[in-house]
Amino acid sequence: MSVLILIILSLFIQTSVPFKNQLKNYMNKNLANYTTSKSYEYEILQLPDSYKSIELLKPNEFKLKGNLVYLPVKILKNSGRVIKSIITVRVKIFRNVIVTKKQINRREKLEPDDFKYERKDITVIKGTLIYSLDKIDLYRSKVRKQPGDVLTAESIEKAPIVNVGDELRAKYINGNVLVTFQAFARQEGAAGDTITIITKDKKLFKGKIIDSKNLILIE
Structure with a gap:
């Protein structure tokens, strides 16, 4: 029986694709489908201390929670023990987003010249990103914004065309x-x-x- 187990483990080690290649193929495929951006990177936050091999158990659905992806894996330890675990991968997706050039006060009317484009990691940005300045002059800021703040839908509102007393x-x-x-x-x-x-x-x-x-x- 022990000989059979060793043979199976040996086959597992020899035939399995290296984990880094499995991860690369999986992440590239899913990130390409997840975002239109072709600029992204990822890193494994932590791997087991000692192991012979890791096999990626591909989940049914790719889920990016904030900037993290949790992937189920099968780990073959040096002791010969096989365990299932979760590996955390941190993702960065870069896109050109709209940021403020200057301080903008609350309720201040917005103008295209108030903004510029900068490349940022969008996985850590809260809110719905706005990618176009088309008709931005019809809006005003709902909050006070500092230079470099990202423009989001939640931070603006339509500028009034009717004022009190009109x-x-x-x-x-x-x-x-x-x-x-x-x-x-x-x-x-x-x-x-x-x-x-x-x-x-x-x-x-x-x-x-x-x-x-x-x-x-x-x-």
């Missing part, structure tokens, strides 16, 4: 009936936002902003 033409539509009257904004808002307005005789209504001059009542 005079608006309010429209009430019911079937074929259209009523219009003048009112004043009690809140700021962007196109599509719902705000409160007040008439000259102090009546309050809510409406959806159409543009900087018009609003449709919703109640």
Whole structure:
């Protein structure tokens, strides 16, 4: 029996592809499918102290949690014992992202010249990245940003086209009936936002902003 076990282990060692090659093939394939970026790198955080060979047990699904991938493996120890374990691989994926050139204050309107592109590891960036400055001038910052901060969807909001006190033409539509009257904004808002307005005789209504001059009542 002991001879049979030794033969099986010997075959396991001789026929198995070196772990580094297994890992390279697996990571390159899955990272290529996971991201459009062709610039990435990875490293094993820790390997067992003593082993004869490691076999990658490919999981059904590639999961990148933050910047880490946890991979199941089968380890043949020097003692001849075979164990299953998990190896942690740290991943870096590099892309050109948009960062601020200067300090931007909260509620400050954004301009294309406020930003530049820099190559960064996106696995450690929190939030939804924005890769284009197209129509960025329609937005403002929700937070104070320092030079070098990455632009994310969570850090910006549409800049208001209506400010508190602006005079608006309010429209009430019911079937074929259209009523219009003048009112004043009690809140700021962007196109599509719902705000409160007040008439000259102090009546309050809510409406959806159409543009900087018009609003449709919703109640």
